[in-house]
Amino acid sequence: VCEWGMSEKLGPLAFGKKEEAIFLGREFAQHQDYSESTASEIDIEVRQIVMRNFDRAKQLLESHRLELQALAEALLERETLNGEEIDIVIRGEKLGPIKNLPPIGESRPSKPQAVSGKEGLSIPHVPVHPSKA
DSSP states (O other): OTTTOOOTTTOSOOOSEEEEETTTTEEEEEEOOSOHHHHHHHHHHHHHHHHHHHHHHHHHHHHTHHHHHHHHHHHHHHSOOOHHHHHHHHTTOOOOOOOOOOOTTOOOOOOOEEEEOGGGOEEEEOOOOGGGO
16 A cells, blocks of 8 residues: 555545665665654555455455365375366365375386397496486
8 A cells, every 4th residue: 555556435545655775685665755644544455455455355264164174185195286186176076095206306216128239339328307407
């Protein structure tokens, strides 16, 4: 409301001049260049915006309670979910069995396979992983 003027009641105006301390590299103080009645209107407007959006967030959480509960249970079971798994849970479908995949960045051990090269040399074939290429 003060900095960006995001208020229908007060309009697209910025209230309060910010003073910065150069040596601190951040805002140090804010100068009030408006009346006490305007300050009171700002407080009321901020409170209304916060409460309206709090109520909206609460309503969204309550209306999607079953999906959130299913996600919480899936996370307790698996610890992590990818986007596809989240979509499956939200649709109310059951997730497949847990896959024991190696952690990201690690690969499963594999035996190098010999590839014959020129002149009868045997060169071990090492698989290239896209994430490490």
